[in-house]
Amino acid sequence: MRQDAHVYTADAVWRGMPGSTIVDGAVVVSEGEIAWVGAAVDLPAEYTATPARHFPGATILPGLIESHAHLSYDGRDGTKARSFARSAPNLVAVMIASARELLSVGVTTARDLGARDNLSIEVRDAVEEGLVRGPRILVAGAQLTTTGGHTWQNHARADSPDELRKLVRSHHKDGVDLIKVNATGGFMTAKSAPWFAQFSVEEISAIVEEAHRLGKKVAAHAHGVEGIQRAVAAGVDTIEHCTFIADGAVVAPDLAVIDEIVARGIFVCATTTWNLPAMMRHNPDFRPPVKLMYERGVKLIAGNDSGIDGVPHGNFAGGLETSVLLGIPEEQVLVGATSRAAAALGLEGVAGELAAGASADLIAVSGDPLTDISALRDLRFVMARGSAFIPDPVDVAAPDRAYTELMLSKLEGTMP
Numbered sequence: 069m070r071q072d073a074h075v076y077t078a079d080a081v082w083r084g085m086p087g088s089t090i091v092d093g094a095v096v097v098s099e100g101e102i103a104w105v106g107a108a109v110d111l112p113a114e115y116t117a118t119p120a121r122h123f124p125g126a127t128i129l130p131g132l133i134e135s136h137a138h139l140s141y142d143g144r145d146g147t148k149a150r151s152f153a154r155s156a157p158n159l160v161a162v163m164i165a166s167a168r169e170l171l172s173v174g175v176t177t178a179r180d181l182g183a184r185d186n187l188s189i190e191v192r193d194a195v196e197e198g199l200v201r202g203p204r205i206l207v208a209g210a211q212l213t214t215t216g217g218h219t220w221q222n223h224a225r226a227d228s229p230d231e232l233r234k235l236v237r238s239h240h241k242d243g244v245d246l247i248k249v250n251a252t253g254g255f256m257t258a259k260s261a262p263w264f265a266q267f268s269v270e271e272i273s274a275i276v277e278e279a280h281r282l283g284k285k286v287a288a289h290a291h292g293v294e295g296i297q298r299a300v301a302a303g304v305d306t307i308e309h310c311t312f313i314a315d316g317a318v319v320a321p322d323l324a325v326i327d328e329i330v331a332r333g334i335f336v337c338a339t340t341t342w343n344l345p346a347m348m349r350h351n352p353d354f355r356p357p358v359k360l361m362y363e364r365g366v367k368l369i370a371g372n373d374s375g376i377d378g379v380p381h382g383n384f385a386g387g388l389e390t391s392v393l394l395g396i397p398e399e400q401v402l403v404g405a406t407s408r409a410a411a412a413l414g415l416e417g418v419a420g421e422l423a424a425g426a427s428a429d430l431i432a433v434s435g436d437p438l439t440d441i442s443a444l445r446d447l448r449f450v451m452a453r454g455s456a457f458i459p460d461p462v463d464v465a466a467p468d469r470a471y472t473e474l475m476l477s478k479l480e481g482t483m484p
């Protein structure tokens with residue numbers, strides 16, 4: 069028996085893949101990794117004397133992956149505008165608090181998709197070094213954008229393929245894990261609109277070529293169809309939002325583009341935020357084609373765009389609840405927040421699954437999240453990279469379920 073090993077058992081262990089539930093399961097953790105997973109009755113003899121903890125009425129599952137976070141925003145109204153005025157040390161403090169909030173709701177891996185001046189690198193390294201607690205963090209640094217484009221205030225602007233190559237190289241030198249490009253405008257930058265494409269195919273291709281040469285993936289923020297098309301043609305790895313929004317904030321999905329996304333194996337992080345139902349109430353034409361993309365075979369991964377105005381990091385579960393309300397089956401939503409997200413982020417075999425050799429990132433929740441996703445709100449245990457964490461209390465709202473269900477029943481038949 070290894071000295072530091074621990075056994076965790078629960079009514080069910082869900083390993084992160086479709087159909088991977090083990091009834092009365094056990095997970096053995098040792099030296100920061102998962103050493104064994106299986107039915108408790110099959111526990112190898114070498115672990116029968118190992119210290120064990122049982123979670124009655126609970127499910128153990130992989131720690132969750134938030135694929136679209138903004139640690140430099142705190143989720144309160146006006147946070148983005150405030151962030152531009154913060155000093156660099158203050159911004160780092162906000163990011164540390166955000167990371168801890170994510171870990172407190174069971175997120176053990178987070179991808180930061182844009183913060184000013186590549187400061188997120190410092191936060192990633194502080195967590196890595198054990199100075200502060202947080203999820204494993206992959207950082208994009210500042211988002212690549214055009215002069216005056218979406219999030220230009222984060223200081224990564226370029227206007228030609230050569231300038232973009234240089235920016236990718238300097239981000240690489242600074243130590244980012246991936247590159248984020250704003251392929252379209254956004255909702256929250258003045259003089260920007262989400263349906264405007266920002267870069268040409270040639271420009272995005274220069275980013276992708278240079279990033280891939282350096283072993284880094286590319287995430288493309290894209291709302292409007294033209295920007296989505298260009299990002300797909302350039303061969304990005306993930307498309308963020310993918311709302312197919314047109315002038316006037318009307319959603320107009322393009323089936324040919326969706327099928328091309330499927331053919332190229334590009335992952336889509338649809339950022340179904342917890343407050344999306346309320347936004348749909350405000351603008352009934354804003355109905356992201358999440359179910360349509362799922363039904364046509366798009367590989368969806370979970371992201372709450374956490375940190376942006378009105379979306380606290382602590383409400384990651386709310387974003388998953390919204391996906392379920394939009395018609396995605398619970399297990400598929402959970403796969404998108406675990407093993408499929410790990411594949412999209414290049415963390416296969418490390419995060420997002422409970423398997424021997426993977427990092428010991430796991431959570432226990434009361435009940436069965438495969439039948440009721442809101443079970444994720446009742447967290448009983450969090451472990452990140454083999455180290456248990458006592459969550460801070462979080463106080464977050466639930467989605468407007470009654471309204472969403474009413475809306476979805478009205479949509480039956482009108483939305484493919």
Ligand SMILES: [Zn+2]
Nearest residue numbers: 136138181373
């Ligand atoms: Zn975002």
